Amino acid sequence: MRYNMSKKISYFSFIMPAFIIYISVIIFPVIFSFVLGFTQWKGYGEMKFVGMDNYIRMFKDPVFHIGFRNNIMIVLVSVFGQIPLGMLLAYMLYRKMVKQANVFEVLIFLPITISSVIIAQLWNRVFSPVGIIPAIVRSITGNSEYVMTIFENKNLAIVPIMFVLLWQHTSLYMVIFLANLQRIPNSVIEAAQLEGAREGQIFVKIIMPMLGYVIFINSILAISGSFKSFDLIYSMTGGGPAHYTEVIAVYMYNTTFVHQNYGYGSALSIIIILFIVISISLTRAVTRAFKVE
Numbered sequence: 001m002r003y004n005m006s007k008k009i010s011y012f013s014f015i016m017p018a019f020i021i022y023i024s025v026i027i028f029p030v031i032f033s034f035v036l037g038f039t040q041w042k043g044y045g046e047m048k049f050v051g052m053d054n055y056i057r058m059f060k061d062p063v064f065h066i067g068f069r070n071n072i073m074i075v076l077v078s079v080f081g082q083i084p085l086g087m088l089l090a091y092m093l094y095r096k097m098v099k100q101a102n103v104f105e106v107l108i109f110l111p112i113t114i115s116s117v118i119i120a121q122l123w124n125r126v127f128s129p130v131g132i133i134p135a136i137v138r139s140i141t142g143n144s145e146y147v148m149t150i151f152e153n154k155n156l157a158i159v160p161i162m163f164v165l166l167w168q169h170t171s172l173y174m175v176i177f178l179a180n181l182q183r184i185p186n187s188v189i190e191a192a193q194l195e196g197a198r199e200g201q202i203f204v205k206i207i208m209p210m211l212g213y214v215i216f217i218n219s220i221l222a223i224s225g226s227f228k229s230f231d232l233i234y235s236m237t238g239g240g241p242a243h244y245t246e247v248i249a250v251y252m253y254n255t256t257f258v259h260q261n262y263g264y265g266s267a268l269s270i271i272i273i274l275f276i277v278i279s280i281s282l283t284r285a286v287t288r289a290f291k292v293e
Contacts, residue, residue, distance in 0.1 A: 030270075030273065032266075033266040033269045033270055034266070034270055035266075036262055036263055036266035036267075037054055037055070037263065037266040037267035037269075037270050038050065038051055038052070038054070038263070038267075039262075039263045039266075040053075040054075040261075040263045040264075041262045041263050042260045042261070042262065043260055043262050050263065054263050054264045054266075054267035055267055055271075057264065058264070058267060058268065058271065063243045063246060063251055064248070064251065064268070066154075066243050066244065066246050067243075067246045067247050067248040067250070067251045068248060070158045070245065070246060070247045071226060071227055071229075071247050071248055071275070073158055073162060074158075074161075074162060074165060074226040074229055074247065075222070075223055075226040075227070075279065077162045077165065077166055078165070078169070078222035078223070078225065078226045079219055079222050079223065081162075081166050081170075082165075082166055082169050082170045082172075082173055082222060083173050083215065083218050083219065083222060085166070085170045085173075085174075086170045086171070086172070086173030086174040086176070086177055086218070087173070087174075087177045087208075087211070087215075089108060089170070089174045090173075090174045090175075090176075090177035090178040090181055091177070091181065091203055091207060093105060093174075093178055094178060094181040094182065095199070108170070108171045108174060109171040109174070109175065110171070111167055111168040111169075111171060112168060112169060112171045112172050114168075116168070116231040116232040116235060117231065117235045119164065119168055119232060120164075120231075120232050120235035120236035121235070123160070123164050123236065124236055127148055127150075127151070127160055128148075129147050129148065131148075133148060134146055134147060134148045151237065151241060151244065151245070152241065152244075153244070154242075154244050157237075157241070157244035157245050158244070158245050161232070161233055161236060161237070161245055164232065164236070165229070165232065168232070169222075169225070172221075173218050173221075173222075176214065176217075176218060177211065177214060177218075180211055180214045181207070181211070184207070184210060188206065188210075189202060189206070192206055212287070213287075216283065216284070216287045219283045220280050220283060223276065223279045223280060223283065224276050224280070227248070227249070227272050227275055227276050227279070228249055228272070228276075229247055229249060230247070230249040230250060230253065233245060233247055233249075233250055234250050234253070238250070239251065239254065248268055248271065248272050248275075249272065251268060252265050252268040252269055252272065253265075255268060256268075
């Protein structure tokens with residue numbers, strides 16, 4: 001009896017510190033934000049209850065619509081760009097299709113190790129009027145007065161940011177896929193080759209099904225990361241110009257801490273959480289439908 005009791009006490013002594021920290025930094029802020037979402041509050045003074053007004057305002061807010069659209073586009077480029085490209089690069093390294101594989105792997109992995117703020121400043125210079133891309137266009141077209149105006153286009157301003165996100169984060173998924181590919185026995189590939197399978201058939205019919213659950217995990221990482229994307233966009237454009245590159249996380253930050261509207265900002269944060277939960281649930285449903293386990 002004493003042994004069982006001491007065992008339980010030891011379990012709780014190990015679990016409780018982590019549990020208390022989790023409650024303090026995750027659960028409590030979410031609950032507090034949920035409550036604040038029904039109020040109008042500047043961070044000081046009287047907290048006024050406004051019911052669903054913040055949520056009604058949100059879905060009529062054109063800036064929120066732009067942010068939501070941009071978030072969806074980033075999710076799409078993450079799930080259907082970063083993950084497939086990361087898997088392809090990992091397979092090329094696994095099958096030794098690349099010479100100087102170590103150098104290739106380092107070059108691909110390098111962007112994820114650099115601070116997003118530094119990357120934002122780097123690519124701002126690339127896209128600037130005196131940057132590399134406008135210079136290339138000028139040399140090709142012969143138009144010495146060409147200036148890149150993509151950031152002034154409401155529908156296309158997010159495209160350069162999507163490209164930078166693709167460039168930066170693909171390496172993360174490449175490493176995850178490569179680690180799991182190295183667990184697949186070589187005998188599986190050799191048996192398929194003896195049966196006359198081509199490289200493309202091996203990749204599509206053998207490798208991809210065996211990595212089904214890894215694809216699911218990476219999809220969760222991509223979706224949650226896409227809705228939380230903040231540092232790169234805030235450092236690169238700040239959501240501008242005219243909110244064209246705004247995402248919900250940047251809009252939430254500006255609303256809460258710049259304009260001191262904690263009620264509306266908290267409602268935006270709850271919407272971000274709901275979108276992440278719904279997206280991951282849909283991803284889970286798709287994997288079950290295709291029996292990916």
